[in-house]
Amino acid sequence: MxxxxxxxxxxxxxxxxxxxxxxxxxxxxxxxxxxxxxxxxxxxxxxxxxxxxxxxxxxxxxxxxxxxxxxxxxxxxxxxxxxxxxxxxxxxxxxxxxxxxxxxxxxxxxxxxxxxxxxxxxxxxxxxxxxxxxxxxxxxxxxxxxxxxxxxxxxxxxxxxxxxxxxxQNFEATILKPVKEIELVLKNLGNGEFKSTELRQYESVMRVNASLSEKFGTEITTEMHNILARAFRMLQLKELNPEKEMIEAMRACLIVIVALVRNKDIDITYYLNRAEDFGKKLQTLKMRNS
Known part of the structure; x- marks a missing residue:
């Protein structure tokens, strides 16, 4: 034994x-x-x-x-x-x-x-x-x-x-705190009901939490926060349209974050791949617009 x-x-x-x-x-x-x-x-x-x-x-x-x-x-x-x-x-x-x-x-x-x-x-x-x-x-x-x-x-x-x-002690609470609020924002995005100030607010929150995750040493969680921050930024600048596929990809980022921070013993490969593909798409759009 x-x-x-x-x-x-x-x-x-x-x-x-x-x-x-x-x-x-x-x-x-x-x-x-x-x-x-x-x-x-x-x-x-x-x-x-x-x-x-x-x-x-x-x-x-x-x-x-x-x-x-x-x-x-x-x-x-x-x-x-x-x-x-x-x-x-x-x-x-x-x-x-x-x-x-x-x-x-x-x-x-x-x-x-x-x-x-x-x-x-x-x-x-x-x-x-x-x-x-x-x-x-x-x-x-x-x-x-x-x-x-x-x-x-x-x-x-x-x-x-x-x-x-x-x-x-504070890491998990800090990272998970905005999740439900962002889920609501994503739902409102699908209905066309969102404010630029909200997008700016959550872009800032995601950047702060990305920095926190980087200090913690969690590469994937850091990447997911950076993707969400980039998406909120591009939505503000109207470089990204709030389409269903995009909203689901942002939600996939959230799912990966929650699963990793809570140490959920489940296979998140599908969500991780979807989130990473979305991140690559944002990079491509950014290069086209620059």
Whole structure:
């Protein structure tokens, strides 16, 4: 039976990756990372070793935070879904950075270092345990001291993490807040009932949320917001006619955004393709009109 902590962290990484645009090479690296976690003899030792690797250091700090939650807190299964969603959002940005920095070949070289670090840590840990009288209390004390040392060593990172935590808590609410309003605007567009001020307002909202999504590291969500912002802009300038097909394409952008932000485990390929085709069409129209 797989260790619950491993299963939770692997699933967190998998769902976070759904928010990213992954090449075949990145998918391979992602698979290697999950395999490394799955095969780890000691997950906490592995995470500590990852902190020593430049490409993994920031991601490892987030994984340590998740690991600490699983290890030190009594799990409230009624709230676990919300916590899982928070943890998924927590790792997206740094998972993306790690995947950008790695190839399958470079990962394999790094994995050798991880094994060396883990082996050294395990050997040191064994020597400490042989001197332990009260194993549970000593181990707890050692873990606390190690954790304190890591916090000091990663002071700058931890400040970023605290800032990120506030950001992650507000991200979902901020992105989803205008969705229903925009659905109503799209419905009114179909009926020919819309105001230029509304279009300008939601163009601005989409640009702000695109910037927020970019900071969060979600490429697809960023792209969807940019497409909607561009569409609202072109509607204002009368470079785009509010036809049924166009409205459905804008709605497809919204569906993709909501599905990704809420981590809905459904196939959104149809909507994503439709939204991306619409984005290409807008680019073509823009070039013609410029």
């Amino acid at each position: 797989m260790d619950l902590k491993k299963q939770y962290i692997i699933q967190t990484i998998s769902v976070a990756a759904n928010n990213l645009r992954l090449s075949s090479e990145k998918i391979e690296v992602l698979g290697l990372l999950k395999e490394t976690i799955l095969n780890a003899g000691d997950l906490e030792t592995l995470i500590a070793s990852m902190k020593k690797i430049t490409q993994f250091s920031k991601l490892a700090i987030k994984l340590q935070e998740i690991y600490n939650y699983l290890k030190l807190n009594k799990i409230d299964f009624l709230k676990l879904s919300d916590k899982f969603k928070e943890h998924t959002q927590l790792v997206v940005k740094d998972l993306n950075l790690a995947l950008d920095a790695l190839t399958p070949n470079s990962y394999n070289a790094i994995n050798i270092k991880l094994n060396e670090f883990s082996l050294n840590s395990s050997t040191d840990g064994h020597r400490d345990e042989s001197l332990t009288i009260d194993f549970t209390d000593r181990k707890s004390l050692l873990t606390d001291k190690m954790r304190t040392a890591r916090i000091k060593e990663n002071y700058i990172f931890e400040e970023e993490t605290n800032d990120d935590q506030l950001f992650f």
